[in-house]
Amino acid sequence: MGEHLPSETFTLAVDAMGGDHAPEAVIDGLELASIRHPDARFLLVGDEARLAPLLARHRRAAAACTVRHAPDVIGNDMKPAAALRLRNASMRVAIDAVAANQAAGVVSAGNTGALLMLAKIVLKTLPGIDRPAMAAIGPSARGDMVMLDLGANVLCDTRNLVEFAVMGDVFARTVLGLTAPTIGLLNVGIEEQKGDDRVREAAEVLRRSPIAAQFHGFVEGTDIAAGTTDVIVTDGFTGNVALKTAEGALKLILDLLRQVFTATLPGKLAYVLVRPGLVRLREWLDPRRYNGAVMLGLSGVVVKSHGGADAETFAHAVDVAIDMVTHHFNDQIRENLARMVAAAAKSRADKDTEGGTRLATAS
Amino acid sequence: MGEHLPSETFTLAVDAMGGDHAPEAVIDGLELASIRHPDARFLLVGDEARLAPLLARHRRAAAACTVRHAPDVIGNDMKPAAALRLRNASMRVAIDAVAANQAAGVVSAGNTGALLMLAKIVLKTLPGIDRPAMAAIGPSARGDMVMLDLGANVLCDTRNLVEFAVMGDVFARTVLGLTAPTIGLLNVGIEEQKGDDRVREAAEVLRRSPIAAQFHGFVEGTDIAAGTTDVIVTDGFTGNVALKTAEGALKLILDLLRQVFTATLPGKLAYVLVRPGLVRLREWLDPRRYNGAVMLGLSGVVVKSHGGADAETFAHAVDVAIDMVTHHFNDQIRENLARMVAAAAKSRADKDTEGGTRLATAS
Numbered sequence: 208m209g210e211h212l213p214s215e216t217f218t219l220a221v222d223a224m225g226g227d228h229a230p231e232a233v234i235d236g237l238e239l240a241s242i243r244h245p246d247a248r249f250l251l252v253g254d255e256a257r258l259a260p261l262l263a264r265h266r267r268a269a270a271a272c273t274v275r276h277a278p279d280v281i282g283n284d285m286k287p288a289a290a291l292r293l294r295n296a297s298m299r300v301a302i303d304a305v306a307a308n309q310a311a312g313v314v315s316a317g318n319t320g321a322l323l324m325l326a327k328i329v330l331k332t333l334p335g336i337d338r339p340a341m342a343a344i345g346p347s348a349r350g351d352m353v354m355l356d357l358g359a360n361v362l363c364d365t366r367n368l369v370e371f372a373v374m375g376d377v378f379a380r381t382v383l384g385l386t387a388p389t390i391g392l393l394n395v396g397i398e399e400q401k402g403d404d405r406v407r408e409a410a411e412v413l414r415r416s417p418i419a420a421q422f423h424g425f426v427e428g429t430d431i432a433a434g435t436t437d438v439i440v441t442d443g444f445t446g447n448v449a450l451k452t453a454e455g456a457l458k459l460i461l462d463l464l465r466q467v468f469t470a471t472l473p474g475k476l477a478y479v480l481v482r483p484g485l486v487r488l489r490e491w492l493d494p495r496r497y498n499g500a501v502m503l504g505l506s507g508v509v510v511k512s513h514g515g516a517d518a519e520t521f522a523h524a525v526d527v528a529i530d531m532v533t534h535h536f537n538d539q540i541r542e543n544l545a546r547m548v549a550a551a552a553k554s555r556a557d558k559d560t561e562g563g564t565r566l567a568t569a570s
Numbered sequence: 571m572g573e574h575l576p577s578e579t580f581t582l583a584v585d586a587m588g589g590d591h592a593p594e595a596v597i598d599g600l601e602l603a604s605i606r607h608p609d610a611r612f613l614l615v616g617d618e619a620r621l622a623p624l625l626a627r628h629r630r631a632a633a634a635c636t637v638r639h640a641p642d643v644i645g646n647d648m649k650p651a652a653a654l655r656l657r658n659a660s661m662r663v664a665i666d667a668v669a670a671n672q673a674a675g676v677v678s679a680g681n682t683g684a685l686l687m688l689a690k691i692v693l694k695t696l697p698g699i700d701r702p703a704m705a706a707i708g709p710s711a712r713g714d715m716v717m718l719d720l721g722a723n724v725l726c727d728t729r730n731l732v733e734f735a736v737m738g739d740v741f742a743r744t745v746l747g748l749t750a751p752t753i754g755l756l757n758v759g760i761e762e763q764k765g766d767d768r769v770r771e772a773a774e775v776l777r778r779s780p781i782a783a784q785f786h787g788f789v790e791g792t793d794i795a796a797g798t799t800d801v802i803v804t805d806g807f808t809g810n811v812a813l814k815t816a817e818g819a820l821k822l823i824l825d826l827l828r829q830v831f832t833a834t835l836p837g838k839l840a841y842v843l844v845r846p847g848l849v850r851l852r853e854w855l856d857p858r859r860y861n862g863a864v865m866l867g868l869s870g871v872v873v874k875s876h877g878g879a880d881a882e883t884f885a886h887a888v889d890v891a892i893d894m895v896t897h898h899f900n901d902q903i904r905e906n907l908a909r910m911v912a913a914a915a916k917s918r919a920d921k922d923t924e925g926g927t928r929l930a931t932a933s
Contacts (some may be wrong), residue, residue: 348822358758361766395721395810403724403807428814432822441811444766447758448808449815451791456819459711459795460855464827467847474847477840484830484837492823 223253225317236521312508347434391426586616588680599884675871710797754789
């Protein structure tokens, strides 16, 4: 059958009812996605009665979609445990379709905690991966960068951090199109002795791994916005706090800038003069541009769109999912894990031989 | 003898040789500090031959200072272990003076890691405190806020987090002048079940403690810049990353703004119009305005000035040290710890009595 080509036909399951503007923004987004990706098919899961009239007005989306009815919706404030019981929720049915190999991945703008828990339970982790991670793309002074874990795991050990590095590498290749992304391990300083055992051991493993050439070593909080590396690896507690801290700092300064430009008449005049530049800056930093937090390490592609996503940003989340599917993201993870395991085994074998030789010499 | 009054005379040890612009910026800073705090005396520690000509040109500083000769200097890149061996370094001799009760506290703009290690070893932690923490004041949308730990401890347990809350409370009272500062515990979400055992247990302890009324519960990364609470408590790993992430995000956006205002002629014109507002904004966010990261929980006041501090910012670090000394920071910590211990003992005793009563009723 030859190599898989990006033009092959594939299906993505789409949670039609997740997000603040569902299902309208979802259908509008699929209309855009259908134009960009003519070979993609969508299994649209949600309330049939609400979806039918919307699809009637979206010719392209209608042509690309098959509707699967799911009467329930997982609310934004619903606890993951409660969400787990809603077996006929649109999000659940969409994930079930991936588990049943009826779709290559799922996109949802719904409740993040529920999506993560359902995806973990229904899809399971990839063989060889201990725990999935949540990753996202963000802006930096040197272009887009990938950061993970952003909160899937509050407790991470050395193995998890190493696996996040492997998954972040493949994600940056797949979605950012980089050939050899650089990888940094987030720490409280860049010197080798900094941090706790967990990060020091993970650095040690990465330095001796097949991706050693891409491993930059430790990076600090300032390196996130500086874009020192293409991928930044950290535990879910630190990553979640760092992401939200950066968002908060940006919001603070944008609010202060708004005051500068609205408080005085010269300010208002100045705003008119630099408006295009400020709008570009604001758009560039807008978290929605980076739409598509991704759950990596699961048996299936899982993309979380921003809850407040409009059509364009939802379409962007679909782009991310399609990039991952067409580039066989999970196959690449499997291959890289196999290379890691083989290298580790070889390293152990070499050591044993060495030890044996030394022993033979000594005796 | 009555109550201690803010006007009492006291001595601060000052590391004259620490920082990028030492000893000049230090002496200039002490000239300013001597004007602001006429009752303060300074034990100026450093190379006598370099200090004498500088003091000859600074009349007020000279009047307030006693020079103690220390021939060695701990460099910015020196490892703490190497710094520990330099017994005649200015930083060490200054800390030794605090340990010998010749000074109430120490201010240094030198190597942070060395200062932290030397202060811990020479001064020891306060009775009842397991580990010292590094705290700093920063800007938020609702005014200045205190955050700790910023990196003194990469690993923290429940007890450490609770003690940081106690110390952060006293610090915010002392240096920000708040009467009942609100306290938040940094987590990946605000719901009770979020996070790891460590933060959940610390929240539980604080909810039943004498400072329960001030305890806001969990806060997220976005709450740092939003100023949701006056004090934010976290472990040193997360705090260090969050602080540096916010610094990096601010630097990124300020660099981008510079481009907006310099790339085009309308941009340059706009800059002229909003310059005063932008300068104020920049100054307000300038980390140097918040000069004085403080090591809390040691037997003596220890203030770390920014390494690149100029005279004004060094004087600000001296202000922080003087606030802590005159408000008897460590006595307040001791009292609050005693209240915590008493409350915990009472809570245990109540439980025992309850148990005993129940037992008596049952039999």
